[in-house]
Amino acid sequence: xMAVCPLVDLARGEARRLxxxxxxxVFHTEDGELFAIxxxxxxxxxxxxxxxxxxxxxxxxxxxxxxxxxTGAVDAPPAKRPVRTHEVSVRDGVIFVGVxxxxxxxxxxxxxxxxxxxxxxxxx
Amino acid sequence: MxxxxxxGGSLAGLSAARALRNQGFDGRVSVIxxxxxxxxxxxxxxxxxxxxxxxxxxxxxxxxxxDLDLDWRFGRYATALSPSQRSVELSDGTSVISDGIVIAxxxxxxxxxxxxxxxxxxxxxxxxxxxxxxxxxxxxxxxMVGAGFIGAEVASTARGLGVEVTMISxxxxxxxxxxxxxxxxxVSALHAEHGxxxxxxxEVTGLAGSERxxxxxxxxGRMIEADVVLVAIGVRPNTEWLATSGxxxxxxxxCNAYGATELPNVVAVGDCASWYDPVxxxxxxxxxxxxxxxxxxxxxxxxxxxxxxxxxxxxxxxxSDQYGLRIQLAGHLRAADSxxxxxxxxxxxxxxxxxxxxxxxxxxxxxxxxKSFMRWRRQLASQALSDPVSTL
Numbered sequence: 036x037m038a039v040c041p042l043v044d045l046a047r048g049e050a051r052r053l054x055x056x057x058x059x060x061v062f063h064t065e066d067g068e069l070f071a072i073x074x075x076x077x078x079x080x081x082x083x084x085x086x087x088x089x090x091x092x093x094x095x096x097x098x099x100x101x102x103x104x105x106t107g108a109v110d111a112p113p114a115k116r117p118v119r120t121h122e123v124s125v126r127d128g129v130i131f132v133g134v135x136x137x138x139x140x141x142x143x144x145x146x147x148x149x150x151x152x153x154x155x156x157x158x159x
Numbered sequence: 160m161x162x163x164x165x166x167g168g169s170l171a172g173l174s175a176a177r178a179l180r181n182q183g184f185d186g187r188v189s190v191i192x193x194x195x196x197x198x199x200x201x202x203x204x205x206x207x208x209x210x211x212x213x214x215x216x217x218x219x220x221x222x223x224x225x226d227l228d229l230d231w232r233f234g235r236y237a238t239a240l241s242p243s244q245r246s247v248e249l250s251d252g253t254s255v256i257s258d259g260i261v262i263a264x265x266x267x268x269x270x271x272x273x274x275x276x277x278x279x280x281x282x283x284x285x286x287x288x289x290x291x292x293x294x295x296x297x298x299x300x301x302x303m304v305g306a307g308f309i310g311a312e313v314a315s316t317a318r319g320l321g322v323e324v325t326m327i328s329x330x331x332x333x334x335x336x337x338x339x340x341x342x343x344x345x346v347s348a349l350h351a352e353h354g355x356x357x358x359x360x361x362e363v364t365g366l367a368g369s370e371r372x373x374x375x376x377x378x379x380g381r382m383i384e385a386d387v388v389l390v391a392i393g394v395r396p397n398t399e400w401l402a403t404s405g406x407x408x409x410x411x412x413x414c415n416a417y418g419a420t421e422l423p424n425v426v427a428v429g430d431c432a433s434w435y436d437p438v439x440x441x442x443x444x445x446x447x448x449x450x451x452x453x454x455x456x457x458x459x460x461x462x463x464x465x466x467x468x469x470x471x472x473x474x475x476x477x478x479s480d481q482y483g484l485r486i487q488l489a490g491h492l493r494a495a496d497s498x499x500x501x502x503x504x505x506x507x508x509x510x511x512x513x514x515x516x517x518x519x520x521x522x523x524x525x526x527x528x529x530k531s532f533m534r535w536r537r538q539l540a541s542q543a544l545s546d547p548v549s550t551l
Binding site: 085 | 478
């Protein structure tokens with residue numbers, strides 16, 4: 036598990052990008068739910084943490100592809116492939132991400148290293 | 160309404176076809192496309208595709224399993240619209256009869272007149288990009304006529320390919336039109352830093368060469384030597400085919416703020432359409448990717464409701480990637496009377512600037528600063544929703 040930040044530091048409606056390889060985006064929805072997905076849009080190189088968050092959906096800032104944060108599924112084109120999702124939990128007021136063992140999702144033409152290198156890890 | 164003809168099969172046309180199905184239209188949808196290719200994405204043609212980092216198949220706009228049940232008519236273009244016959248005449252002599260029409264014929268690059276010299280390019284289609292790409296080999300001297308976003312992006316890509324680039328603009332500073340004096344200056348400094356030679360404030364008078372281009376002549380008498388020339392001086396709308404339709408389309412199909420034209424059951428969207436913009440209080444063509452995509456749903460909703468449904472659009476938006484930096488603009492820069500840099504600074508090259516009319520933010524521009532840019536973009540959108548506007 037990877038520590039992200041204290042829950043109080045990620046306001047509702049906001050997102051945070053973790054600079055791991057590949058980057059991960061953690062979202063705190065207006066309804067108070069937390070989700071984590073690979074940060075890079077599967078269509079072209081854009082950060083979904085910079086995207087437009089609406090309910091359980093994030094819209095890519097560039098081409099307006101939409102992804103369901105719960106499943107990673109594409110809700111609106113031009114993206115064609117789903118984005119990888121990760122587990123999120125909160126312990127003692129801190130957000131943790133459990134990085135998925137699935138292959139990372141990456142945009143066409145971009146090679147993604149599979150050697151994930153977390154910035155910080157759960158001490159337990 | 161039983162049948163709709165979508166005239167134009169690129170982003171605006173495909174988005175309109177998708178919107179028709181999304182909004183429950185289950186009749187026949189014919190899509191007329193001058194291209195021989197299925198719809199593809201144009202923005203990478205000046206960037207990743209030109210650089211060789213993206214392939215042709217990656218440009219496809221449709222998903223593999225996507226089936227909208229469309230009647231595609233590739234490789235032919237519309238030659239006339241006859242409203243009384245509800246008919247679109249095609250270049251192969253056939254016609255399509257329908258109850259509703261979506262005009263999405265796009266635009267084509269302006270050229271420098273009758274120059275048919277080898278080595279002179281424009282950039283709009285896949286074929287244009289392939290032709291230009293073949294010539295951008297290291298050490299080649301590329302002269303860019305025009306310094307808008309297409310020119311600036313190709314300059315950035317070409318520098319990455321080891322090409323020598325000279326950019327000529329009629330304005331004193333490249334990109335000054337869309338960005339304004341101060342911030343246009345920052346972007347032009349970015350080009351200069353990356354070794355692009357900028358020549359501003361001078362008109363191009365002609366091209367030199369007999370079979371192949373050898374140079375570009377300027378109004379001040381100079382001759383700039385060139386192996387390859389890209390003419391990137393804007394586009395003109397593909398609307399000549401509408402000359403006898405009764406529509407006012409000479410400088411873009413005139414539409415209200417929801418894409419409806421002066422003819423019933425005819426809407427227009429994308430680069431060929433000149434929608435009324437309530438913020439600027441004028442009609443203008445929004446020649447950007449996002450406009451073609453987002454406004455299609457608005458135009459289709461106008462069409463299917465007979466004009467009674469008036470969906471609000473989001474503020475105009477575009478992005479441009481140059482030298483690894485992302486430039487984004489949302490809103491109406493021309494409506495502003497002041498600009499303040501709110502994040503970063505012009506000196507460190509990455510910044511966010513907010514343009515205001517009086518106290519009211521009307522546009523936001525960012526180099527980098529993606530996250531705060533999105534906050535401002537959302538604020539502009541919610542502001543537009545809460546501020547009822549007059550329409551045509």
